[in-house]
Amino acid sequence: MINKKNVNFYFSVFSFLLIILLMSLMCTGKDTEDEKSLWSIRMAETIMIICPDTIMYPGVEKSKRWDYERGVVLQGFWKLYEKTKDERYLTYIKKNIDQYVTENGSIKTYEYLSFNLDNIATGRQLLALYRVTGEKKYKIAADTLRKQLSEQPRTNEGGFWHKKIYPYQMWLDGLYMAEPFYAEYALMFNDTLAFDDVINQFIFIERHNRDPETGLLYHGWDESKQQKWADSVKGTSPNFWGRAMGWYIWALVDVLDYIPEYHPKRSLLIKYLQQLAEALIKFRDPETKLWYQVVDQGNRKGNYIESSCSAMFIYALAKGANKKYLDKSYL
Numbered sequence: 284m285i286n287k288k289n290v291n292f293y294f295s296v297f298s299f300l301l302i303i304l305l306m307s308l309m310c311t312g313k314d315t316e317d318e319k320s321l322w323s324i325r326m327a328e329t330i331m332i333i334c335p336d337t338i339m340y341p342g343v344e345k346s347k348r349w350d351y352e353r354g355v356v357l358q359g360f361w362k363l364y365e366k367t368k369d370e371r372y373l374t375y376i377k378k379n380i381d382q383y384v385t386e387n388g389s390i391k392t393y394e395y396l397s398f399n400l401d402n403i404a405t406g407r408q409l410l411a412l413y414r415v416t417g418e419k420k421y422k423i424a425a426d427t428l429r430k431q432l433s434e435q436p437r438t439n440e441g442g443f444w445h446k447k448i449y450p451y452q453m454w455l456d457g458l459y460m461a462e463p464f465y466a467e468y469a470l471m472f473n474d475t476l477a478f479d480d481v482i483n484q485f486i487f488i489e490r491h492n493r494d495p496e497t498g499l500l501y502h503g504w505d506e507s508k509q510q511k512w513a514d515s516v517k518g519t520s521p522n523f524w525g526r527a528m529g530w531y532i533w534a535l536v537d538v539l540d541y542i543p544e545y546h547p548k549r550s551l552l553i554k555y556l557q558q559l560a561e562a563l564i565k566f567r568d569p570e571t572k573l574w575y576q577v578v579d580q581g582n583r584k585g586n587y588i589e590s591s592c593s594a595m596f597i598y599a600l601a602k603g604a605n606k607k608y609l610d611k612s613y614l
Contacts, residue, residue, distance in 0.1 A: 289418050327363055329355065331375055337382050348392040351460055354405030360412050373415065375611045380408050380421075388423025395427065398435050398447040400457040403428050406464040409498055410471060429468050432461060437503055438506045441480070442487040451506040455492065455527040458484060459534040466541035481538060482548045488531070492519060497579055498562025502527035523578045529595025532559055536602045556599075563596055 330338070338353040357376050364372040383391045406428040413421035433478045436444040437551060438451055445454040454587055462481050469477035491504040503520040504511035512520045535556045566578050573593040575581045603609035 323359075323363055324367070327372065331371075331414075337379050347382075347592070348388055349405060351401045351404035353379060354408060357408045361408065376408055377412060377416075379414060380405075380469050384409070384424045386420055388420040388427070389539070390424050393427075395431060396447070398431060400443060400445055400460040400557065401430065402436070403461045403464050404459065410467055414471070420553055424466060428464065431475075432465055432547070438487070439482055440487060442506075443484060444550055445503075451456060452503055452510070453484075453488060453491070454503045455488065455500060455503075455531040457490060459530040459537075462534050463537040463541070466538045470541045470543075478542055478546055479548070480544070482546075482551060485535070485538075485552060485555060486548075491517070493550065493558075494523070494566060497523070497566075499523040499566070499578060500528055500531060500559070522580075525574050525576050525578050525592030526595070528563070529592040529599075530552060530580065532556065532563075532599040533595050535559075536599045536606070536608070539606070539608065556603055556608055558599055560603060560613060564613075565598075 337347060339347045339358050357379060360372045360376050364376070382481060383393070385391065386614045406425055409421045409425040409428070412418065413425065432443070435451070436447060438444070438453065442453045443457060444450060445452050445457045462484055464475060466481045468474060468483065483511055488500070488504070491506075492500040492502075494501065500523070501519040502522065502524045503510075503512070505518045507513075508515060514521070532541070535552055539549070539556075542552065563574065563578070566581070567574055568581060568588060569587055573588045573590075575584060575586050576589040576592070577586050578592075580586050600613040601611060604611050606611040
């Protein structure tokens with residue numbers, strides 16, 4: 284039996300492995316002669332051994348639920364399937380999703396009325412499976428998540444609350460949880476008006492969470508300024524948390540895959556990516572070339588080089604450079 288202390292360990296391992304898996308796919312310029320030597324494949328094989336039936340913390344039954352963690356991991360499997368065409372990875376995705384999506388399209392353990400953006404992220408696998416199999420249950424389930432976004436509580440200017448229980452709060456994490464699915468859904472089903480709403484979420488975050496002095500972004504913003512952590516004037520949280528900015532920059536490069544080039548606001552997303560990339564490089568540790576947990580406080584006692592945010596940043600910078608959003612010097 285895994286104890287509570289080890290649960291965080293497994294989450295960190297899964298997250299880190301998956302991000303590296305994605306990074307290796309984005310950063311590899313050509314196929315290797317020995318595919319089995321690819322870290323992405325070795326990591327995927329390991330995950331399938333540890334979690335053969337569904338992605339969960341081994342020995343922790345309550346972790347078997349519809350959540351963003353499985354969505355992040357399975358997105359890596361989807362990218363691996365796209366690259367290798369190995370049907371085992373598609374089968375693994377389908378096996379995981381089918382434990383939650385019933386034949387009528389309902390999603391087990393999903394709580395619609397919680398209006399939790401974290402529950403949207405796994406919707407990307409619903410879209411992928413619908414595209415490949417044509418099975419209606421995946422489209423019905425994806426429609427449910429899209430409906431949640433239509434009814435999601437919002438700030439006065441239109442930003443999604445992160446959860447119903449977090450009123451008037453926008454978190455950087457939420458941009459990754461919701462916007463890649465939202466944008467991909469809009470592209471697949473010709474929901475063109477939604478592109479404005481997707482981009483506006485980034486506009487609102489940039490308006491409220493970006494620090495003009497450092498160029499970094501605060502993790503959260505409370506429109507009501509009622510939270511204990513909220514600055515009484517700006518409403519922002521106090522620190523520049525690495526993983527939060529990792530989710531955000533990851534959202535930027537992934538959403539750009541779906542926003543049409545003709546869209547008049549698409550250039551804003553590229554601008555935001557370039558600004559954050561420039562800011563992050565200034566705070567990279569010169570020795571390890573990685574980033575600290577609290578990004579701008581490398582000399583603070585107790586702060587440490589943080590692997591997950593570093594991996595997320597490297598993935599986004601590499602993808603941004605490969606897509607020509609960023610200069611090749613970021614590779």
